Amino acid sequence: xxxxxxxxxxxxxxxxxxxxxxxxxxxxxxxxxxxxxxxxxxxxxxxxxxxxxxxxxxxxxxxxxxxxxxxxxxxxxxxxxxxxxxxxxxxxxxxxxxxxxxxxxxxxxxxxxxxxxxxxxxxxxxxxxxxxxxxxxxxxxxxxx
Numbered sequence: 001x002x003x004x005x006x007x008x009x010x011x012x013x014x015x016x017x018x019x020x021x022x023x024x025x026x027x028x029x030x031x032x033x034x035x036x037x038x039x040x041x042x043x044x045x046x047x048x049x050x051x052x053x054x055x056x057x058x059x060x061x062x063x064x065x066x067x068x069x070x071x072x073x074x075x076x077x078x079x080x081x082x083x084x085x086x087x088x089x090x091x092x093x094x095x096x097x098x099x100x101x102x103x104x105x106x107x108x109x110x111x112x113x114x115x116x117x118x119x120x121x122x123x124x125x126x127x128x129x130x131x132x133x134x135x136x137x138x139x140x141x142x143x144x145x
Contacts, residue, residue, distance in 0.1 A: 005095030
């Protein structure tokens with residue numbers, strides 16, 4: 001029986017890693033893609049980090065959207081009424097990790113952080129697939145059912 005959902009467990013792992021390791025950043029739903037995420041970290045001078053970008057998050061924790069319709073005054077209206085604008089609004093997000101897992105991109109200048117990151121995810125009940133060597137290979141987090 002699960003006591004916490006996977007998304008909340010991942011958020012807690014990231015928060016704990018940041019609190020325990022000065023200067024280390026661990027982000028979820030960070031920027032739109034890998035390129036932008038790495039750029040943001042580097043532009044802020046962060047040397048040691050992991051992040052899961054929005055695209056990975058949407059695959060790992062599917063989102064359900066609902067279309068909202070607005071009249072010319074910005075008020076909600078029915079889709080069958082005359083409307084001036086629409087907006088896609090997130091209604092819910094899955095709490096259970098998709099079987100394909102979640103990918104974290106990373107950069108480490110402190111080699112000891114690599115072991116701490118893997119250990120933190122393992123201790124939270126996740127399986128980590130990563131060679132621990134290459135900056136080019138993402139860290140894949142899988143749920144252990």
